[in-house]
Amino acid sequence: MMKAITRAYPTTPVFTLPGLRLxxxxxxxxxxxxxxWRRxxxxxxxxxxxxxxxxRDIGxxxxxxxxxxxID
Incomplete structure (x- = not known):
């Protein structure tokens, strides 16, 4: 019988800089x-x-x- 591999991942990774948390x-x-915006x-x-x-041809x-x- 195969055993399922499960991993416990932490919550979403967070990048922290002074005054900024993303x-x-x-x-x-x-x-x-x-x-x-670039497109x-x-x-x-x-x-x-x-x-x-x-x-005008393209409306x-x-x-x-x-x-x-x-123009998107």
Whole structure:
């Protein structure tokens, strides 16, 4: 008969710096938000290179880009 291997893991690891306490889930959330911001910034730069006719073809205008609408 096989015995199940179980491990007792401590609670979520926490990083502590003076005045700052972050858990792994909190850090992963920060990284996800930074990655989303980076993607939007790249998309915005690409869209700003298009002329008005090209933007109209894909259903956008300069105001949409400026306000960050539909560029995710």
């Amino acid at each position: 858990s792994i889930p909190a850090l992963s959330g920060v990284f996800r938000r930074l990655e989303a 939007r910034r790249i998309n915005r730069a690409i869209l700003l290179q298009l002329n008005d006719d090209q933007l 956008l205008n300069r105001e949409d880009i400026r306000l960050g609408r539909n």
